[in-house]
Each structure stands twice: as structure tokens, then as C-alpha cells.
Amino acid sequence: MKVQVCIIGGGPSGLLLSQLLHLQGIDTVILEKSSREHVLARIRAGVLEHGFARLMREAQCGERMDREGEIHNGFHIAHDGVLDHVDLHKYSGGNSVLVYGQTEITRDLYEARDRLGGKVVHEAEDVTPHDIDSEKPFVTYRTAGATVRVDCDYVVGADGFHGVSRKSIPKHKLTEYERVYPFGWLGVLSRTRPVSSELIYVKHERGFALCSMRSQVLSRYYIQVPLTDKPADWPDEAFWVELKRRLPTEVAGRLITGPSIEKSIAPLRSFVAEPMRYGRLFLAGDAAHIVPPTGARGLNTAASDVYYLYHALLDHYKKGDDRGLDDYSARALARVWKAQRFSWWMTMLLHRFPDRLSYDDRLQQTDMAYLFSSEAALRSLAENYVGLPF
Structure with missing residues (x-):
């Protein structure tokens, strides 16, 4: 097989890049180790920067997002017995965020690749980049017992923190920065009406909590738990009781509970690998960096990687200009x-x-008090939350 760009990883980053390049006539293939069903079963956050939403529209994948996504002009922070509001629209110059689940984004991108006849190989085993520091890189993978070779101009590693792409770069060529936090988030998805029309972040003496949503009938709630805890340690009733303890009284009183349809614990980690290029291999998204979910930056930071890489490859193929690469x-x-x-x-x-x-x-108390006493601090929070310019 011969393509211009071989993308390792069939999550939203790889799919979005492939779709954007395809629309510009640049040939790609995506190699994904899991089945499509497995990829679509992943439950992830869905607070989208306005820049990410624009990329989805440019990729001709934004119709359902714009129809079903929830526009949020602000969010709440509960602390010290009060519920303060952060007006994103006011303090960011008129911007907002869009709440739309990552699973739905991935589904929309898969359907777009299907419409255009995009090449996506699922259950590709032993994916291995070769000669990435040469002018003729290639990638091999196994399927149905046979080894397939993909010759390409460039390789993009969008295969996550545990993927093969970053590991293909010689260790002495990478510098890695990491912080692992001493707790995780226990998340519960329930088919219940959200407790609030906007997200509520909670600072409480018992630990952090978050009230989020996927739609008007699908809620996502989180509580901070020790890393030693397991989902089985938290039956539904115990989760709801603990969540209510951390919420302001008026919020807890209107919380609708119900059976969980998904429950998991996510550890929190900060991680960056530098540089994000080695030879003709480019890293994007979680393959190069991880953030705690607190600020909703994970998928959005991956989108900015896609933006830079898309335009760099476009300049290379359309103008012969390699400055972006x-x-x-x-x-x-x-x-x-x-x-x-x-x-x-x-x-x-x-x-x-x-x-x-x-x-x-x-x-911590002083930082919170300063935040809600300073318009400059609120502007800084708002501009970061809605997304810095690409």
C-alpha cells in the first residue's frame, strides 16, 4: 500500500486529520489496533473549544454537533458554601464552549470517513513504524496472519499515551515531563436529567466533584477518590450519597439519581514529551501529552495539534513550503x-x-477568593477555558 500520510490511531485526532487531508486531496490511511465498536465504546469528556467546533465544521462533520450540542456561556464553581458563576461569554470576548460527547464526535468522524471512502484499518496488529528518520519511512502491520507494508511520505502518531509511535523515537532524543496526582476521578454515566444547565465544579473538604452532562437526558458525574479505590467499591447508592454530600444543599436537593450505565475511575496525570517530531514521524494528541481532565483541555489540545499539522501538510503538498512541518x-x-x-x-x-x-x-482559599474578586483573574480563566487561539 502507498499513501502520502499514514496515521497510527483511529481515535478523534487521527480521524479528524485524515478527514481534513482527504478533503484537500491528500491520501491517507488510518491504522487502529482495536475494533470500531471498541473505539466507540470509550466514554470521554465532551467540552469543546470554539476552535475545535470550527475544525469539525471545516471537516464537514459538524452538522449533528451543531444540532445536538449544548452551547454553554458559563459554568459554576461551588466552594465554601457558595455557588459562584463564571461568565465565559462576558469575560472571553463573546466566546462559549460546546458540550458534545467525544463518543459522538468519533461516530460523526467515522461516518464521514465512510462517506468519502476513507481507508481505515481496524484490528491492525503489531503496527510498527520503520525508517522514520529517512526520506522513505514505512509502517508495517499484521492482519489475518499476513504482514502488510504501508509506504508513505510521513507518519502521524495519534495512538495515545500507550501507543507505539512515541516509543519508536529513540529515548535519547526525547525529554519527558510528568506529574502523577495522588487521586483519581470516579465517573458515573446515568440516563437522568442533568442537575444543572451548566457544569458545576465543586471544591469541598471531602474532595472534588463535578456535575457534567452529555445531553438533556444523559448526565455525567464525578467525585475525587483515592487511587487505591476500584469501581466495584462504589455501588450506585454509595456514589449518589457521597456526591450529594459534596454538592451545595440547593443543588443536592434537585439531583435526580438513577442506575449507572457506565462507571470507571480515571487517574490524573500531567505529561509532555518533547519534541513532537522525529524525522518524518509527527506526534499528536495523547501520544505526546496528557492533562488532568479538570480544565477540559485534553481533546481540545489534540485538536490544536491537528490544526497545526493539517496546515503544515497542506503547505507542503500544495505549495512546496516546509516551514510549517x-x-x-x-x-x-x-x-x-x-x-x-x-x-x-x-x-x-x-x-x-x-x-x-x-x-x-x-x-487554596486565597486563590479562590482572589478569582472572584478580580475581573482580570476571571478573564484569564475564561479565555483559557474557551480556548486560546491556534
Whole structure:
């Protein structure tokens, strides 16, 4: 097989890049180790920056998103017995976010690739990039007992934190930065009406909580738990009781509970690998960086990688201009680190750390008090939350 760009990873990043390139006449193939059903079964967040939404529309995948997505002009932070509102529209210059589940984004992208006859190989085993530091890279994979070779101009690694792409770069060529947080998020998906029309982030002495949603009839709730906990330790009744303890009284009183249809615990990690290019291999999304979900930057930061890489490849093939490819890593990392800072700050502001000092508690209280006493602080929060420019 011969293509211009071989993309490893069939999640939203790889699918979006493939769709955008296809519309410009650039030939791609996606190699995904799992089945399509497995990919679509992943439950992920769905708070989209306005820039991500624009990319989906440019990829001709935004019709259902615009029809079913929930536009949010703000969110709430519950703390110290009060429920404060962050007006994103006011403090970000008229911008907002769109709440639309990542599973639905992935479904829309798969359907778009089907419409255009895009090449997506599922259950591709032993995917391996070769000669990525040469002018003629190629990728091999196994399917039905046979080995298939894909010759290409460039390889894009969009295969997540545990994927093969980053591991294909010599260790002495990478610098990795990491922080692992001493807690996780227990998330429950329920077929119930959301408790609020906007997200509620909760800072509480018992630990963080979040009231989110997927639609007007599908809610997603989280509570901070120790890393030693397992989903089986939390039957539904125990989860709802603990969530209500952390919510303001008026919010807890209107919470609608019901059977969980999905329950999982996600550890929190901050991670960056530099650079995001080695030879003709480019990393994108979780293959290069991870953020805690607190600031809703994960998928959105992957989208900015796709934006930079899409335009760089477009300039290469349409204009013979390689400046975008040469600058990709530096440009992507500049925005990645800003997302890292914001996610770290939101995590530090809202969570209860097991090894905290009384000094840390007072700083956290002061940071929260400053946030809601300063329009400059609220502007900074809002512009980061709706998404910095690509």
C-alpha cells in the first residue's frame, strides 16, 4: 500500500486529520489496533473549544454537533458554601464552549470517513513504524496472519499515551515531563436529567466533584477518590450519597439519581514529551501529552495539534513550503504547555490533596477568593477555558 500520510490511531485526532487531508486531496490511511465498536465504546469528556467546533465544521462533520450540542456561556464553581458563576461569554470576548460527547464526535468522524471512502484499518496488529528518520519511512502491520507494508511520505502518531509511535523515537532524543496526582476521578454515566444547565465544579473538604452532562437526558458525574479505590467499591447508592454530600444543599436537593450505565475511575496525570517530531514521524494528541481532565483541555489540545499539522501538510503538498512541518513541534508545544499550566492550576485550585499542609489550604482559599474578586483573574480563566487561539 502507498499513501502520502499514514496515521497510527483511529481515535478523534487521527480521524479528524485524515478527514481534513482527504478533503484537500491528500491520501491517507488510518491504522487502529482495536475494533470500531471498541473505539466507540470509550466514554470521554465532551467540552469543546470554539476552535475545535470550527475544525469539525471545516471537516464537514459538524452538522449533528451543531444540532445536538449544548452551547454553554458559563459554568459554576461551588466552594465554601457558595455557588459562584463564571461568565465565559462576558469575560472571553463573546466566546462559549460546546458540550458534545467525544463518543459522538468519533461516530460523526467515522461516518464521514465512510462517506468519502476513507481507508481505515481496524484490528491492525503489531503496527510498527520503520525508517522514520529517512526520506522513505514505512509502517508495517499484521492482519489475518499476513504482514502488510504501508509506504508513505510521513507518519502521524495519534495512538495515545500507550501507543507505539512515541516509543519508536529513540529515548535519547526525547525529554519527558510528568506529574502523577495522588487521586483519581470516579465517573458515573446515568440516563437522568442533568442537575444543572451548566457544569458545576465543586471544591469541598471531602474532595472534588463535578456535575457534567452529555445531553438533556444523559448526565455525567464525578467525585475525587483515592487511587487505591476500584469501581466495584462504589455501588450506585454509595456514589449518589457521597456526591450529594459534596454538592451545595440547593443543588443536592434537585439531583435526580438513577442506575449507572457506565462507571470507571480515571487517574490524573500531567505529561509532555518533547519534541513532537522525529524525522518524518509527527506526534499528536495523547501520544505526546496528557492533562488532568479538570480544565477540559485534553481533546481540545489534540485538536490544536491537528490544526497545526493539517496546515503544515497542506503547505507542503500544495505549495512546496516546509516551514510549517519544520515549526510544527515548537508551535504545538507552545500551546500544549499553556494547556498544561491551566489544567494544573484548575487541579490545584479544586482538589483536596492527601498530603496537604494547613498552609496549602490557606493558599487554596486565597486563590479562590482572589478569582472572584478580580475581573482580570476571571478573564484569564475564561479565555483559557474557551480556548486560546491556534
